[in-house]
Amino acid sequence: MDAHSAAPGHDDAHHPSPAMYGKIAIVLFILTFFEVAAYEVGHRPAAILHSVVEPIVVPILLVLSAAKFALVAMFYMHLKQDSKLFSNLFVWPIVLAAALILGLIVLIRLWHAATF
Amino acid sequence: MAQAATATAEMSPADEHHWTSTGLDSRKIAIWGFIGSECLFFASLISTYLVYKGKSLVGPLPHTESQCMLHGKMQTCEAIFETPLVTAGTAVLLFSSFFVVLALYHAQKGNRAKLLGWLGATVMCGLFFVSMQVYEFTHFYHKGMGYSTNLFSTTFFTLTGFHGSHVTLGVIWLSTVLFLAARGKLPPEKSLNLELAALYWHFVDVVWIVIFPVVYLMR
Numbered sequence: 001m002d003a004h005s006a007a008p009g010h011d012d013a014h015h016p017s018p019a020m021y022g023k024i025a026i027v028l029f030i031l032t033f034f035e036v037a038a039y040e041v042g043h044r045p046a047a048i049l050h051s052v053v054e055p056i057v058v059p060i061l062l063v064l065s066a067a068k069f070a071l072v073a074m075f076y077m078h079l080k081q082d083s084k085l086f087s088n089l090f091v092w093p094i095v096l097a098a099a100l101i102l103g104l105i106v107l108i109r110l111w112h113a114a115t116f
Numbered sequence: 117m118a119q120a121a122t123a124t125a126e127m128s129p130a131d132e133h134h135w136t137s138t139g140l141d142s143r144k145i146a147i148w149g150f151i152g153s154e155c156l157f158f159a160s161l162i163s164t165y166l167v168y169k170g171k172s173l174v175g176p177l178p179h180t181e182s183q184c185m186l187h188g189k190m191q192t193c194e195a196i197f198e199t200p201l202v203t204a205g206t207a208v209l210l211f212s213s214f215f216v217v218l219a220l221y222h223a224q225k226g227n228r229a230k231l232l233g234w235l236g237a238t239v240m241c242g243l244f245f246v247s248m249q250v251y252e253f254t255h256f257y258h259k260g261m262g263y264s265t266n267l268f269s270t271t272f273f274t275l276t277g278f279h280g281s282h283v284t285l286g287v288i289w290l291s292t293v294l295f296l297a298a299r300g301k302l303p304p305e306k307s308l309n310l311e312l313a314a315l316y317w318h319f320v321d322v323v324w325i326v327i328f329p330v331v332y333l334m335r
Contacts, residue, residue, distance in 0.1 A: 032207060039329075072318055093151075093152035100160065101159050
């Protein structure tokens with residue numbers, strides 16, 4: 001074990017193996033394929049399952065995007081194995097960022113509805 | 117005082133760590149704090165894009181035909197987005213995250229040849245993505261979409277342009293680490309230097325994971 005990995009709160013020995021990284025990469029690729037497939041099926045009236053997928057394209061994209069985000073953060077950024085402090089430094093700003101996006105959209109829509 | 121001076125003199129550069137009272141390296145806490153602040157930066161750009169989505173009065177528009185000013189006269193413009201190209205860029209960026217994590221693994225194991233190979237592949241992927249974006253922006257400009265053409269173009273170029281500049285910065289950072297590694301200046305005990313760059317690179321990747329569906333796939 002090198003000096004770096006011997007540091008407290010930093011345990012490289014528990015980082016995933018290259019095989020695990022490869023599996024995550026394949027899953028990420030498949031999820032991206034499903035994203036594009038959902039977009040294509042949802043916006044082409046002639047496509048099979050168009051009527052089923054079309055109303056739920058946005059939720060599908062949001063769920064798949066969140067899954068990809070979580071996989072990269074947990075395994076590639078090592079948040080699953082590293083100190084919880086790093087998770088807190090990342091997750092709370094994301095919660096704040098999501099609140100900012102939702103809050104701003106709602107605020108502008110309310111203002112728009114009241115003004116026009 | 118004398119003891120501290122002796123301890124510093126005995127410490128080789130490779131043993132220099134920046135421990136804090138948390139027991140964690142200060143540089144790693146700093147990069148996570150920076151990444152946290154960047155989340156809010158990109159949230160403001162994404163929310164601005166979403167707030168103005170569908171509010172453009174003239175084209176070109178991302179997914180539908182529209183009336184736009186081209187060569188000095190109003191004419192019908194086709195939808196401007198080309199999803200296959202951006203999907204390829206997205207896939208390459210995702211794979212670059214895989215490559216850099218393998219580079220870090222081999223840096224920690226002291227396997228210099230594989231470290232150089234995977235890190236070189238990561239830099240190439242980054243360059244591909246930046247080239248894709250430069251091509252896309254140029255293509256949009258030639259199709260009549262400048263920075264201030266409409267609300268869509270302004271918010272789109274601002275959001276994706278800032279992301280592209282982050283990718284460019286990441287390529288420069290990773291290239292610097294690659295240069296150091298090629299000169300044998302990245303031994304396993306200094307792999308944190310690569311880990312910090314890799315964390316930044318992964319962040320750039322996760323931001324694109326959000327931008328890609330929000331901008332290119334949601335109508």
